[in-house]
Amino acid sequence: MLENYLPILIFLAIGLAVGGGAMAAGFLLGPHRPDAEKNSPYECGFEAFEDARMKFDVRYYLVAILFIIFDLEIAFLFPWAVVLGEIGMFGFLAMVLFLGILVVGFIYEWKKGALEWE
């Protein structure tokens, strides 16, 4: 089974070599004369107005967590789709119940207004 994944390993190695090689070549071959002005941060030629880091609205995490939950739900669908022919009606109904429970949660969050971006 593992021999099927050999192309991916080769791909990883080539990707690392090309990515790392380009950066190493730029570092080794390029001119390297930094000074204080070159290294200072700026926005459109001005001094930076404020820090890029700031307080975040907690609603961002709500959208993020809801996304991850449904992402996990999708992960359960893949093996189910692969073996659907073998597990028959029982497996089908198991997934229907699984999705039914999650649809309850989906209706809850929809009605609660968690999906609305004000």
Place this chain on the structure above:
Amino acid sequence: MGFDKLVFYVFAAVLVFAALRVITCRNPVHAVFYLVLAFLNSAGLWLLLEAEFLAMTLVLVYVGAVMVLFLFVVMMLDINVAEMRAGMRRFAPVGVGIGILLVVEMALIVRSSAFSPEKFGNLVRSPADYSNTKALGSVLYTEHVYAFEIAAVILVLAIIAAIALTLRKRPKTRYQDPARQVSVRREDRVRLVDVPSEKRG
């Protein structure tokens, strides 16, 4: 078998290095990148164990979704490193205590008979057409259907908990209600007023 072993040692070495960098990096953004590297390498190790579906799920869910969200939050959040380091001496005993507890627990589990190499015997490589996903699916939805449905309930629990913790309505913000926009009629918006023209005398 030799090449397998080489790949294992490369993945394991990078994994240990990345995990160490996660906790020693000064910059939290770099720490998150090292955590992504650690996940990718553990996915490689799982693949060597022929757990291909779990390896792909690790990359898809953790690297693809969870870590990207982590990264956005860590990049944007204002983290005052000096302030976080202030309580170091006060919290060190608690941290060290919990660390030792974790190490002891891990040692007990890893050295227990359930994880002993004799229990598994020699790993026999599966043929090229073996599908780990198929093997997983054929038991997950039949034999372990109860655990599967419990997983659904836990996911719903996570939905409800996330909403209960973070959702609060702001009465002042304005947003569009498409249903109202569509159903509005001319009479609701436009009022024609008859104004008698004045006669200039």
